[in-house]
């Protein structure tokens with residue numbers, strides 16, 4: 609399999625964590641330089657018309673896109689260790705946490721959205737940074753409350769083993785750190801982040817550990 613990746617992509621970071629947790633190494637990695645517009649190159653658009661990273665090209669010829677779909681594919685094809693709980697309520701909780709990050713925070717602060725604010729709408733850089741911070745805080749405040757008050761929260765977002773929820777949380781926090789967001793109001797999120805980063809699978813997936821890191 610070939611992973612289309614970019615060190616700073618938090619969606620690709622999710623897939624890197626999942627691959628590491630499953631002990632699966634892609635045969636090849638292609639780095640798509642997002643700042644230089646590699647995602648809009650014709651050869652990449654032929655693979656993923658959305659022009660977004662990551663994508664996972666399988667030996668069978670299929671090209672998988674959307675990080676959560678890729679992570680669930682890996683979970684189904686490599687069941688150990690499971691990234692979703694065995695019980696339906698637990699699975700719904702883990703997916704809800706993952707989706708609150710992947711659908712409700714991440715897309716609002718994606719590169720193309722920030723570029724549109726600046727380039728097309730002419731928003732000032734400080735306003736763009738304010739936009740970023742606002743949507744991270746809206747998402748993190750609710751997630752902090754949920755994780756702090758629910759008894760299903762353990763060492764990780766759900767119990768004492770990492771799940772799809774942690775796979776989404778850690779990259780989003782890394783992104784927030786890069787943008788200088790104050791994380792002190794989110795002690796539960798940062799506690800879980802620290803527990804995750806103590807695991808080699810998470811640590812090795814970090815942006816600064818990737819071959820294309822700048």
Ligand SMILES: N[C@@H](CCC(=O)N[C@@H](CS)C(=O)NCC(=O)O)C(=O)O
Pocket residue numbers: 616617618619620642647659660661662673674675676710718719720721
């Ligand atoms: N929902 C998609 C999001 C993918 C995505 O937005 N990737 C970002 C990097 S984290 C990207 O490729 N951005 C390129 C751009 O904004 O032009 C997923 O989970 O895979």
